[in-house]
Amino acid sequence: MRNGVFGENLLLGPGSMIWATLKLCPCFLAVLLCAVGLGAQQDERSELVSWEDGRRAVAGEFIVHFSERSCDLSVLREANRVLPDPEAYGRLVRGIRERNAAQRAPFSLRLRQLGGVVIEHYWIINASAVRIDPAKRAQLAMLPGVERVQPNYIYAPALTKASNARSHNSDAANLMTVNSRTVKGWGVTVAILDTGIDVRYQKSNRPHRLYYSGGSSSARNRIKAAFSVVSGKTGDDLTGHGTMCSHAVGGASWSTLAKVDNGCAPECDFVGINIASYANGSTTSAHLTRGWQRVLADVQRYGIKVANNSYSGSPDPSDATQQALDSAVVNGDVLVTVPSGNNGGNIRSTQAGYNGLSVGSVDNGSRKISSFSGRGTTSFGKVVPDMVAVGAGVYLAVPDQESRVSQVSGTSFSAPLVAGAAALARQANPKLSALSTKALLLNSTEDSSAGAGKGAGYMRAELLTEAAVAQDVFEDKIDQSAKKKLYPFLIKKAGRHSVTITWQRQKFASSAYENLDLRIYDGAKNLLASSILSGANSYDKVEWTFSAPGLYWAEVTASSLLNPHLTFAIAGLGQRSSIPVPTLTKISSSQTPVYGGGKLTLTGTRLDTVTQVLVGKQSVIPLSASPGSLAFVPPFPKLLGKVQVRVKNLAGTSNVLTLEYLPVTQPWLVGLQKLTSFMAVRDELWMRPSEVGIYYLSPSKQPSKLPGIVDLGIGNGFKSLSHFGVFVPNAIGQGSVQWSVPPGFAQISFFVQAVVIDSKTPAFPLQSSNLVQRIVLF
Numbered sequence: 002m003r004n005g006v007f008g009e010n011l012l013l014g015p016g017s018m019i020w021a022t023l024k025l026c027p028c029f030l031a032v033l034l035c036a037v038g039l040g041a042q043q044d045e046r047s048e049l050v051s052w053e054d055g056r057r058a059v060a061g062e063f064i065v066h067f068s069e070r071s072c073d074l075s076v077l078r079e080a081n082r083v084l085p086d087p088e089a090y091g092r093l094v095r096g097i098r099e100r101n102a103a104q105r106a107p108f109s110l111r112l113r114q115l116g117g118v119v120i121e122h123y124w125i126i127n128a129s130a131v132r133i134d135p136a137k138r139a140q141l142a143m144l145p146g147v148e149r150v151q152p153n154y155i156y157a158p159a160l161t162k163a164s165n166a167r168s169h170n171s172d173a174a175n176l177m178t179v180n181s182r183t184v185k186g187w188g189v190t191v192a193i194l195d196t197g198i199d200v201r202y203q204k205s206n207r208p209h210r211l212y213y214s215g216g217s218s219s220a221r222n223r224i225k226a227a228f229s230v231v232s233g234k235t236g237d238d239l240t241g242h243g244t245m246c247s248h249a250v251g252g253a254s255w256s257t258l259a260k261v262d263n264g265c266a267p268e269c270d271f272v273g274i275n276i277a278s279y280a281n282g283s284t285t286s287a288h289l290t291r292g293w294q295r296v297l298a299d300v301q302r303y304g305i306k307v308a309n310n311s312y313s314g315s316p317d318p319s320d321a322t323q324q325a326l327d328s329a330v331v332n333g334d335v336l337v338t339v340p341s342g343n344n345g346g347n348i349r350s351t352q353a354g355y356n357g358l359s360v361g362s363v364d365n366g367s368r369k370i371s372s373f374s375g376r377g378t379t380s381f382g383k384v385v386p387d388m389v390a391v392g393a394g395v396y397l398a399v400p401d402q403e404s405r406v407s408q409v410s411g412t413s414f415s416a417p418l419v420a421g422a423a424a425l426a427r428q429a430n431p432k433l434s435a436l437s438t439k440a441l442l443l444n445s446t447e448d449s450s451a452g453a454g455k456g457a458g459y460m461r462a463e464l465l466t467e468a469a470v471a472q473d474v475f476e477d478k479i480d481q482s483a484k485k486k487l488y489p490f491l492i493k494k495a496g497r498h499s500v501t502i503t504w505q506r507q508k509f510a511s512s513a514y515e516n517l518d519l520r521i522y523d524g525a526k527n528l529l530a531s532s533i534l535s536g537a538n539s540y541d542k543v544e545w546t547f548s549a550p551g552l553y554w555a556e557v558t559a560s561s562l563l564n565p566h567l568t569f570a571i572a573g574l575g576q577r578s579s580i581p582v583p584t585l586t587k588i589s590s591s592q593t594p595v596y597g598g599g600k601l602t603l604t605g606t607r608l609d610t611v612t613q614v615l616v617g618k619q620s621v622i623p624l625s626a627s628p629g630s631l632a633f634v635p636p637f638p639k640l641l642g643k644v645q646v647r648v649k650n651l652a653g654t655s656n657v658l659t660l661e662y663l664p665v666t667q668p669w670l671v672g673l674q675k676l677t678s679f680m681a682v683r684d685e686l687w688m689r690p691s692e693v694g695i696y697y698l699s700p701s702k703q704p705s706k707l708p709g710i711v712d713l714g715i716g717n718g719f720k721s722l723s724h725f726g727v728f729v730p731n732a733i734g735q736g737s738v739q740w741s742v743p744p745g746f747a748q749i750s751f752f753v754q755a756v757v758i759d760s761k762t763p764a765f766p767l768q769s770s771n772l773v774q775r776i777v778l779f
Contacts, residue, residue, distance in 0.1 A: 056350075058152035062120065062132050064286055064321040065141065066510060067108075068148040070127040072101045074332045081300060081334045090301040097124050105129060111144050120287060125294040125332075126324040126509060130287035148510075151321060154286045155278070156350070158196060158242040159313045159340045159413045175267065177466055179429045184466050186266025186424035188431070190225055191250050192299075192308040192335070193417075194292045195243030196282040197236050198273035199400040200227040209255075211248050211398045214268060216255030223251075223268070225303045229275035230291040236273045238400045240282040245397040245409060246311050247271055249417035251424060252398060260396040260406050265421025265462055266428075272303050276312075284312060286321050293325035300333040306427045306435075307336045309420040311413035314339065314352030316379035317512065323353045324509035330356035331505050336427070336435040338420040340412030341386035342375025351375045351385055355539050356505045358439060359385045360416040361454060362392025368448055368459055374412055376454030381512060382537030387456045388446055390415040422462040426469040436503060437474045437570040441465055443540055444473075444501035444572035457501065457542045473572055477557075479517065480566035484559040487622065488651060489610040490574035493550050500555050500573035501542040508563055516561040517569055519543050524552040524609060526625075536561055552609055574651075582653040583607040588646060592661045593635055595733050596669060596687040600624060603631045603648065603658070610650040616660065617644035638662045640732050641690070664689045664734050668757045668770040676777050680742045686728040686755050686770060687735055691762075694728030694755040694770070696738055702752055702774075710765055714772045715752040728755060746777040 074097065080090050101124040108129070109119050117133030130153065133141055142150045177184040199209040207218055214220040227236025238244045251266035276284045276292040284292075289312070296308055308329065314322055329335050337357030342348050352359065362371040370376065371393040378384050392415030396406040419442065426438050433441070445465040446458030468474070479486055492498055502519050516536030521529045521543050532541035547553075555574060559567065589602040603614070608631040613620045616635055624632040631648065638644060646658045665687045672684035686694040697715065705716035716722030728736030754772040 056152075057155045059155065059285055059287075061135050062130065062153035062285070062287065063138065063141065064128050064151045064153060064290070065108075065131055066128045066148045066151070066321070067146050069146060070101075071104050072097050072124055074125070074328065077297065077332045078334075081332070085301045085304070087301040094298045108144060108146060112141070115140055117141065121291060123290055123294060123321075123325070125297050125328045126290065126321060128290070128321050128324070130290070151286070154315065155283050156285070156289065156313045156322075158240070158282045159311055159343055159411060175263070175425075177429070177463075177470070179470060182428075183268075184425050184429050186251050186269030186421065187428050188270075188304070189266065189306045189424040189427050190270040190272055190304040191247075191266070191420055191424055192272045192274055192296050192303075192305045193243055193247045193250065194274045194276050194289070194296070194308060194310040195246050195312075196240045196277045197229065197234075197238040197243045197275035198224070198227055198247050198271065199238050199244040199398070200224060200235075200273065201237050202403070203401045209244065209398060209400065210403055211244075211252035211255055212271060213253060213255070216253040223270045225270050225272050226299070227271075227273035227275075229277075230295055231275065231278055231288055234275055234277070236275050239275070239277045239280060241400050241407075242282055242311070242413065243273065243275070244400045245407070246309060246413060246417040247273070248398040249395065249414050250309060250421040255403060258406070260408075262396065265418055266424035269307075269421065269424040269428075270304070272299065272305060276310075289314075289322045290325040293322070293329045296335060297329045297333045300335065305333070305335055307338075307420050307423045309338045309417045310352075311340050311416050312352070313342060313350040316348065316351055316353050316381050316383065318353045318355050318381060318506070319510055319512045320353070323355065326352070326354060327356040327506060327509050330435055331507055334435050336420070336423045336438045338416040338423070340375070340416045343373045343411050343413075344375060345373060346377045348375045348377050348379055348385055351379060353379070353381065353383060354387075355383070355537075358416075358419060358442065359383075359387045359456075360412060360419050361386030361389040361456065362410070362412045362415040363389045363455070363459060364393045365391045365395075370454040371410065373410065374415075374454060379537070382514075382535050384456070384534065384538055386412075386454070387538070387540065388419065388443060388458060388460060389455045390418040390460045392418075419460055422460055422465055425462055425466050429466050430469040430472060433469060433474070434476070434570070436505060436568070437476060437572070438469075439540070440474050440501050440503040440570035440572040441468050443503065443542055444468065444499050457540065468572065471575075473575055474570055475574075476568055476570045478566045478568050479557060479559045479562075481562055483620070484562070485622070486557045487612045488555045488557070488571065488574055489580060489612065490553055490555060490651075491551070491580060492547065492553055495548050495550055497544060497546045498573065499542060499544040500571065501540060502557055502569050502571045503540040504567055504569040505539060511563070513563060514561065515563050515567050516559070517541060517567070518558045518560055520556040520558070521545060522554040522556065523547075524554070526554065529553075533560075580610050580650055580652050581607055583611055583648050583650055583655045585646070585648060585655050585658050588658045588660060591659060592663055594665055595638065595641060595662050596665050596735075598635065600632050600634045601660070603633070603646070604629060605631075605648070605655065607650070608648065610652075611648040612651065613649045615645075615647045615649060615654070635660065635662075637735070638733060641734075662733070668692070668694065668755060668768055670753065670755050670770040670773055672753065672773050672775075674773065674775055676742050676775055677779055678742055678744045678747065678777065681739070682742060683737055683739045684753070685735060685737050686730075686757075688728070688730055688757045689759070690730050690732060690734045692730065692734075692757040692759050694730075694736055694757045695724070696726040696728060696753065696755050698723045698725040698751055698753050700749075700751050702772075711756055711767045711769065713754055713756065713769055715754050725753065742777060747779050748777065750774065750776045
């Protein structure tokens with residue numbers, strides 16, 4: 002520990018007051034750091050003040066959110082999906098930064114006119130950090146383009162062995178081999194956004210031995226970079242908190258002492274990002290946002306795939322820090338972990354972490370929820386935590402000390418264990434995205450139902466790694482036009498099974514959520530289990546026990562979409578190719594009228610696995626299916642004539658059969674029977690494409706006939722017959738008339754009918770449609 006608020010010996014000495022207190026009160030460290038942040042040494046920061054919501058903030062500093070932006074970060078997202086090119090990626094970042102600064106130039110000028118200055122224009126989110134007289138906050142909020150102004154809040158840093166078989170079993174995961182390498186996080190860089198990491202052990206030129214492969218200072222140094230986003234500071238650890246978190250992620254055992262253990266990913270690489278604004282380790286909204294911006298900027302330079310930030314924060318997803326976190330996940334493809342907090346049911350300072358993972362703490366061995374572990378529903382609707390890991394009584398490294406470890410407790414230390422497990426998964430399967438990794442993490446947990454406050458359950462690193470190697474996850478999209486998707490999957494062994502879906506938000510400035518629901522059915526489409534969590538949680542998980550192996554179905558339904566489509570990951574169904582492609586042998590009729598033809602039946606093999614019937618370029622969901630047959634209703638075509646019919650399951654698409662659409666032989670009128678005043682009505686007439694329909698209305702059901710010319714069922718001998726409109730058909734013979742029900746016709750009953758005439762070759766008698774009786778209810 003460097004000289005800071007308390008001094009080195011006071012904090013770290015084995016006989017010190019704080020050392021003793023840590024043993025008596027496991028969550029004292031986080032509480033102490035938070036308390037010191039209220040009035041201790043400010044490290045060249047402004048005076049602290051309390052805002053109306055009771056949270057601490059920097060006097061005269063604000064985060065300004067804007068209503069519009071011109072910088073599109075999707076180019077970074079795409080760049081991270083192709084082969085890495087750090088130089089090209091760096092040019093993209095510089096271009097975005099320059100365009101963003103140019104767009105903010107008018108605001109900067111107006112701010113200076115108010116006597117304020119820009120601290121930083123962020124490009125990771127649509128916001129800027131500024132310094133101005135607090136009395137001018139209202140004027141600041143009124144500047145053109147400003148959407149809202151938030152204070153620059155202040156946040157604090159929030160092993161019996163946790164890696165063995167009794168716990169998360171990362172030891173077993175580390176023994177697995179993929180591509181001739183043990184699964185220990187090789188090639189995966191984890192960013193630690195914290196108080197720094199111990200890069201200068203006892204002020205030497207080497208880091209603590211936990212950062213070397215195998216714990217030997219003569220082996221590979223796994224620190225790729227260590228720096229501070231706060232002016233005047235370095236990447237070295239200020240309080241010890243960041244070093245402890247990095248040990249939990251992937252520290253290597255450097256000693257034979259019984260309490261010195263590997264972290265989850267003892268061969269991962271590190272980037273240490275010191276975000277501490279104050280000597281006690283606390284940070285501000287401005288510096289934490291800047292930290293996430295550095296993560297996104299350096300994703301390709303350092304190969305960052307995972308990041309951990311064990312700090313308190315805001316449960317508001319529109320807060321600047323949470324927007325930046327979510328942006329780093331989406332645009333940088335980084336799996337992020339954050340703690341659920343150390344105040345039990347008081348989660349007012351728990352990070353939202355919507356696109357990341359909120360991690361709670363359980364006691365080692367018993368797996369009981371730790372008394373301090375943050376849990377409950379935030380004021381913005383999210384249920385925390387998302388999952389749990391051991392965070393109580395954990396033995397972790399102390400900066401500048403290689404002959405001892407410190408026993409500490411807090412969700413600050415359970416979150417990095419999950420980050421380390423994510424590094425294992427992304428080494429075991431380098432093709433995994435952050436989204437798919439999150440789905441696997443949540444789906445491979447245990448004990449989700451064993452008491453409240455565990456979220457999706459207790460992390461098991463070896464189950465996660467096995468699922469990553471087996472590719473037990475895939476991604477798909479759901480959109481506004483088709484808000485339901487069905488996925489068949491085979492279970493070969495009876496027992497307990499789980500399926501998980503995850504998604505990400507991309508409208509970072511909004512507090513509105515997109516939401517998907519998950520349901521599981523047996524082969525006969527009987528509902529077995531469902532999960533319909535609030536959209537404030539970006540996942541749904543279903544667990545159920547089954548007695549018989551066989552075919553099952555997962556149904557994903559969009560209950561809320563803010564964008565044209567939403568990408569999601571689904572874990573627990575196995576690989577897409579685990580079920581063979583279906584085949585077709587026959588269709589019950591090779592011809593069908595364009596309207597009124599009813600359902601058709603397909604015969605073939607593996608039709609119970611079909612998710613879509615493809616008729617031409619259109620897709621329909623089967624009405625029912627068995628292994629040998631499938632029923633469906635053909636959709637309206639774009640044109641009359643022959644189209645291809647195929648079926649599709651997760652493995653692929655079947656062979657082709659042919660279906661011919663025929664025009665109707667008799668005109669058919671379609672319309673509502675019960676109406677109300679002012680109702681907008683759309684009536685349809687189906688006829689041949691060469692015909693035109695004449696629409697009539699009458700209060701009488703007495704017929705009107707002209708022998709050999711026309712035979713209507715309404716009009717009372719043409720005495721009470723009114724012309725009502727003309728139906729002009731499209732290419733398949735569908736015509737429509739739109740009208741509105743006028744007022745003053747309540748309880749009035751009337752009749753409508755159409756007569757069609759061929760516009761090319763008129764023939765008599767003219768054909769009449771069916772008649773429709775109507776009543777205006779009110």
